[in-house]
Amino acid sequence: MNTYQLQIVYDDLLQQFKDKVDANLLAAKFSALEDAELSNENFSFYTSVASVYSSKIEGESIELDSYVKHKRFGIEFQPDYTKKIDDLYLAYQFAKDNKSTRKNISTAHAILAKHIVSKNWQGRFRNQNMYVTTDDGRIEYVAASPFIVNTEMEKLYNDIEALLDQQLDIQEAFYFAAMIHLVFVKIHPWNDGNGRSGRLLEKWFLAQHLGPKAWFLQSEKYYYMHHQEYYRNIRLLGLEYDELDYSKALPFIEMLSKAVIDGDAPDYLYRQSH
Numbered sequence: 001m002n003t004y005q006l007q008i009v010y011d012d013l014l015q016q017f018k019d020k021v022d023a024n025l026l027a028a029k030f031s032a033l034e035d036a037e038l039s040n041e042n043f044s045f046y047t048s049v050a051s052v053y054s055s056k057i058e059g060e061s062i063e064l065d066s067y068v069k070h071k072r073f074g075i076e077f078q079p080d081y082t083k084k085i086d087d088l089y090l091a092y093q094f095a096k097d098n099k100s101t102r103k104n105i106s107t108a109h110a111i112l113a114k115h116i117v118s119k120n121w122q123g124r125f126r127n128q129n130m131y132v133t134t135d136d137g138r139i140e141y142v143a144a145s146p147f148i149v150n151t152e153m154e155k156l157y158n159d160i161e162a163l164l165d166q167q168l169d170i171q172e173a174f175y176f177a178a179m180i181h182l183v184f185v186k187i188h189p190w191n192d193g194n195g196r197s198g199r200l201l202e203k204w205f206l207a208q209h210l211g212p213k214a215w216f217l218q219s220e221k222y223y224y225m226h227h228q229e230y231y232r233n234i235r236l237l238g239l240e241y242d243e244l245d246y247s248k249a250l251p252f253i254e255m256l257s258k259a260v261i262d263g264d265a266p267d268y269l270y271r272q273s274h
Contacts, residue, residue: 006162008155010246013253017175017192020250021257022103027170029260031218036065040265043072044093046216048092053089057227060084088112088196096215100164102157108200125149126191141234143188144241152187155179164208171257173209177202178256181272182249185234199223202256203264222259 004011020032036045048071062085062261069075070082070090091112098104110123130143163176181202188194199220207214223230233252237244 004163004166007095008152009163009183010249011176011179012247014175014249016250017144017253018171020254021171021174023169023171024176025261026120026257030170030210030213033213033260035216038072039067044215045072046070047089047092047216049218050092050199050203050215050220053224054196055085055088057199057224057230058195071176072217083115086114087114088200091196091200092203092215095200096128096207100160100201100204100208100209105157105197105201108204109190109193109197112196112200113190116193117191125153125189130188130191132188133189135209138197139239140185140231141185141188142240149187153189154186156183163205168209170210174207174255174257175227176261177209178204178253179249180205181256182234182237182246182252186237186244202261206256217260219256219259220251222263223255226255256261 011165038045045068048067049064052062052067055062062081066077067082067085070077071086091108092106094104094111098107106123113122125146125148126149129146131139132141132143134140160180163180168176181198184201185194190197203214203217203219206217230252233249233255234246236251237246238248
């Protein structure tokens with residue numbers, strides 16, 4: 001039973017998620033999140049962490065140490081080394097200041113994809129088939145047909161809007177943020193930049209429900225450090241979009257809460273050794 005009257009975001013696993021994730025522990029760990037001392041009014045350390053690790057998931061060779069030197073201290077690197085990460089950083093900054101409406105989600109993609117897709121396709125849905133392939137050329141996933149992308153994204157936008165209008169407890173906020181992320185990447189609406197957008201959208205939703213501490217959550221780093229599990233859990237739902245089985249989504253949904261509860265030591269400890 002879809003108790004939230006949602007169109008595409010799957011809520012049937014919510015109770016299982018609540019049974020597995022300790023709400024008090026999750027709340028305590030989330031409450032303990034804090035900004036880094038390196039941050040100031042012109043530089044956000046955790047936005048740098050998010051931008052670097054989300055980009056590394058997509059194969060970028062950028063390292064956090066180098067990017068912090070570039071962004072915080074003005075040390076110059078070759079533009080090709082930093083430009084895509086700079087774009088993603090700006091998209092996170094945009095999200096912090098705006099609600100995740102249809103228009104703003106498209107704008108965020110236009111910002112983060114400035115050096116990824118041509119201008120004509122920045123913030124615009126694709127109009128061709130999309131296949132996600134492995135490094136050796138095998139098809140890993142067949143995304144939504146271009147003929148239904150608009151319809152599927154309209155359902156997702158409606159669900160996001162409906163969920164933002166509700167009071168969610170912390171378990172519900174984490175569950176739906178992760179499920180929105182998963183549904184988005186399964187639709188794969190853009191020509192490129194879908195993974196970056198999905199991870200941003202997840203955190204964006206979380207921040208709108210739980211406040212600015214969500215921006216200190218190192219989910220992108222956690223996904224990168226567990227990237228094989230991340231992709232394996234996405235694959236669990238199936239190969240073809242029309243045959244996806246969201247009843248198998250719980251392992252993926254749990255990863256966001258694990259990023260808080262079981263995550264690595266906070267990257268603000270970075271300051272002690274640099």
